[in-house]
Amino acid sequence: MSGGAAAGLPANLVVFERGWLSSNNILFVGADETALVDTGYVTHADQTLALAESALGTRPLDRIVNTHLHSDHCGGNAALQRRYPALQTDIPPGEAALVARWDEQALSFLATGQACPRFRFTGLLHPGTECVLGDRPWQVHSAPGHDPHSIILFEPISRTLISADALWENGFGIAFPELAGEPSFGDVAATLDQIESLAPRQVIPGHGRVFDEIDKALATARRRLEGLQRDPRKHARHAIKALMKFKLLEVQSISLDQWQTWLQSASYLGVIRSRFFAEMDSSQLADDILAELISAGAAEKDSSFIRNI
Numbered sequence: 001m002s003g004g005a006a007a008g009l010p011a012n013l014v015v016f017e018r019g020w021l022s023s024n025n026i027l028f029v030g031a032d033e034t035a036l037v038d039t040g041y042v043t044h045a046d047q048t049l050a051l052a053e054s055a056l057g058t059r060p061l062d063r064i065v066n067t068h069l070h071s072d073h074c075g076g077n078a079a080l081q082r083r084y085p086a087l088q089t090d091i092p093p094g095e096a097a098l099v100a101r102w103d104e105q106a107l108s109f110l111a112t113g114q115a116c117p118r119f120r121f122t123g124l125l126h127p128g129t130e131c132v133l134g135d136r137p138w139q140v141h142s143a144p145g146h147d148p149h150s151i152i153l154f155e156p157i158s159r160t161l162i163s164a165d166a167l168w169e170n171g172f173g174i175a176f177p178e179l180a181g182e183p184s185f186g187d188v189a190a191t192l193d194q195i196e197s198l199a200p201r202q203v204i205p206g207h208g209r210v211f212d213e214i215d216k217a218l219a220t221a222r223r224r225l226e227g228l229q230r231d232p233r234k235h236a237r238h239a240i241k242a243l244m245k246f247k248l249l250e251v252q253s254i255s256l257d258q259w260q261t262w263l264q265s266a267s268y269l270g271v272i273r274s275r276f277f278a279e280m281d282s283s284q285l286a287d288d289i290l291a292e293l294i295s296a297g298a299a300e301k302d303s304s305f306i307r308n309i
Helices: 042-056 077-083 093-101 185-198 214-230 232-251 256-265 267-276 282-295
Strands: 013-016 025-029 034-037 063-065 088-091 130-133 136-142 151-155 160-164 202-205 253-255 299-301 305-308
Touching: 013 042, 025 042, 042 077, 063 077, 088 093, 130 151, 151 185, 160 185, 185 214, 202 214, 214 232, 232 253, 232 267, 232 282, 232 299, 232 305, 253 256, 256 305, 267 282, 282 299
Parallel strands: 034 063, 063 088, 160 202
Antiparallel strands: 013 025, 025 034, 130 136, 136 151, 151 160, 253 305, 299 305
């Protein structure tokens, strides 16, 4: 957990640094309103709730702000809404209709084989507007690339950026639209340029620690992007591996039959295979990438189960 003052961040802001399965949570405690930016994955919803309650004491949580609607960023929404019935929830506008009718396939949850309990929203975060968090106005900026509807938040006095998955200390999130045949590497590049133009002093990423070596992070991200543009199959293979590792982190241990069921139900894996590895049998591709995880010490397999390490 990172405190505001210790990290050079606004004093009424606290960062709960999570793992890869759950996004970081940023808690704002203002004079009149408390707010939490991103809520992690459903598996860790109880932890998210406990962290918020411990920091808030007797105050309620008034508001959720989601940077984008991937399951590791909004999976705790429903639990927090149950705990705080008056909770306001703001999301980017691009998928509002999908949330309203709860289209899990279009929202990517079913396609990726991940879970997100149904939640409601009460407001929209339109790029080009401001959002008051912790008594300060934060600029809302569009940040497509990793997700076409993602936003990032920038506070110009402290020059703090909440970058979601648009920029990490050592890269950025998978460019998911690119994998489905919708070019988005250019959007990744444009978002990195926009972040550079904002000139933040410190960045709170969606995953990983708060960092202040912005130029270094941008250079790393651009090198990675160039490599992926040269070899889109590498990007696709990494995406499959990441989705597999995410599943193992979620369940920790899974039977071989359950693993096969998950592989078949996560239709996004089939989309990636058909676009980038059409010459390979789907089972062989999955076995090859699982073997890479095992070789890297990230998983183990016996005659009955696959386990996370």
